[in-house]
Amino acid sequence: EVQLVESGGGLVRPGGSLxxxxxxxxxxxxxxxxNWVRQAPGKGLEWVGRIKSKSDGGTIDYAAPVKGRVTISRxxxxxxxxxxxxxxxxxxxxxxxxxxxxxxxxxxxxxVSS
Amino acid sequence: xxxxxxxxxxxxxxxxxxxxxxxxSSQSLLHSKGNNFLDWYVQKPGQSPQVLIYLGSNRASGxxxxxxxxxSGTDFTLKISRVEAEDVGVYYCMQVLQIPLxxxxxxxxxxK
Numbered sequence: 001e002v003q004l005v006e007s008g009g010g011l012v013r014p015g016g017s018l019x020x021x022x023x024x025x026x027x028x029x030x031x032x033x034x035n036w037v038r039q040a041p042g043k044g045l046e047w048v049g050r051i052k053s054k055s056d057g058g059t060i061d062y063a064a065p066v067k068g069r070v071t072i073s074r075x076x077x078x079x080x081x082x083x084x085x086x087x088x089x090x091x092x093x094x095x096x097x098x099x100x101x102x103x104x105x106x107x108x109x110x111x112v113s114s
Numbered sequence: 115x116x117x118x119x120x121x122x123x124x125x126x127x128x129x130x131x132x133x134x135x136x137x138x139s140s141q142s143l144l145h146s147k148g149n150n151f152l153d154w155y156v157q158k159p160g161q162s163p164q165v166l167i168y169l170g171s172n173r174a175s176g177x178x179x180x181x182x183x184x185x186s187g188t189d190f191t192l193k194i195s196r197v198e199a200e201d202v203g204v205y206y207c208m209q210v211l212q213i214p215l216x217x218x219x220x221x222x223x224x225x226k
Contacts, residue, residue, distance in 0.1 A: 035215070045155075045163065045206055047215040061213045102153065102165035102174060 002026035002103045006096060009108030016088050016112070022081040022098035022105055029079040030054065032101065036072060036083050038094035039107070048083070048096070066092075088112045116141045116209050120218035128226045133194040135221045137207035142187045143170075151211035154183055154192045157220075158203040166205075167192065199225055 008020040022034070033056070036048035049062040051072045060072050071084040081098050088110075095107040117140040127133045143152045150170030155163040165174040167183035170190060180195040194201060202225055207218040 044204075044220045045157075045208075045217040047217065050213070050215065063214050097162060102168055104162040104164065106162055 002100070004098050004100060004103060004105030006098055006105045006108040009096065009110045011111045011113065012088055013114055014088060014090055014112055017084070017086045018088065018110060020083040020085070020096055020108055020110070022083075024079045024081065024098075024100060027100065027103075029074075029100075030076040034072075034074060034081045035099040036081075037097045037099050037104075038092075038110075039097070040091075040094045043094075046094075051081070085110070115214055116143075116212060116216050118207050118209055118216055118218040120205075120207060120221050123219060123221055125221055125223045126226045127194075127197040127223060129199060130196050133197050133201075133223060135192045135205050135207075135223075137185075137190045137192070137218050139188045139190070139209060143190075143209050143211045144187050145211060150186050150190070151209060152183075152185070152190050153208045153210060155206045155208060156201075156203045157206065158200075161203075163206065197223070197225070 003025045005023045012018050031053050033052045035050045038046050038048050049072045052059045069087045073082045090112050093112045095109050097107045098105045119138045121136045143150045152170045154167040157163040166177050166181050171183045182193050184191050204220040204222050206220050209216050
């Protein structure tokens with residue numbers, strides 16, 4: 001059974017940093033192209049970024065609103081995906097999901113507020 | 115960037131009646147290998163999204179056969195042959211052809 005478990009969310013001040021994790025199981029993590037998707041309160045889904053598998057080049061792409069402020073990485077030895085978020089803004093407040101193939105985690109809430 | 119436009123944004127349906135959601139793309143989602151890179155998801159209240167249809171018309175494992183996806187290129191449709199109370203939620207199309215990946219605005223299905 002595929003499982004994706006996000007963690008690391010919380011309350012952070014504007015300008016602060018946060019590192020999210022997504023622990024994966026039930027599939028060959030190293031072969032998967034992994035995505036981060038977010039959902040602001042009461043809003044729709046917004047793609048944040050993607051990291052390809054190392055065998056496919058490991059390319060990382062980001063959405064324009066977060067480019068330069070976030071870094072996606074992966075640790076295939078630990079089956080874990082990361083999202084390092086810096087210079088956080090109030091508009092980054094959202095539930096952050098990891099997405100692999102068509103499977104989603106339960107999400108972790110990030111609140112940026114003073 | 116590819117933009118997906120869903121309609122309607124709100125869909126009240128009587129149980130047992132059919133429902134249809136349109137998703138139009140600003141660019142063709144037809145890959146050179148013949149697949150349409152368009153997926154459909156539903157997000158039920160308080161839950162994460164879950165896949166219904168992948169590559170335009172393929173029903174995901176465990177999805178009831180009352181759900182079907184059709185279309186090609188820029189015009190896609192999700193159909194529910196007979197709506198049930200458990201189908202309440204927000205339905206999203208998502209293009210996975212090119213970066214940046216993108217979602218439609220979502221269609222909220224409610225029961226009359």
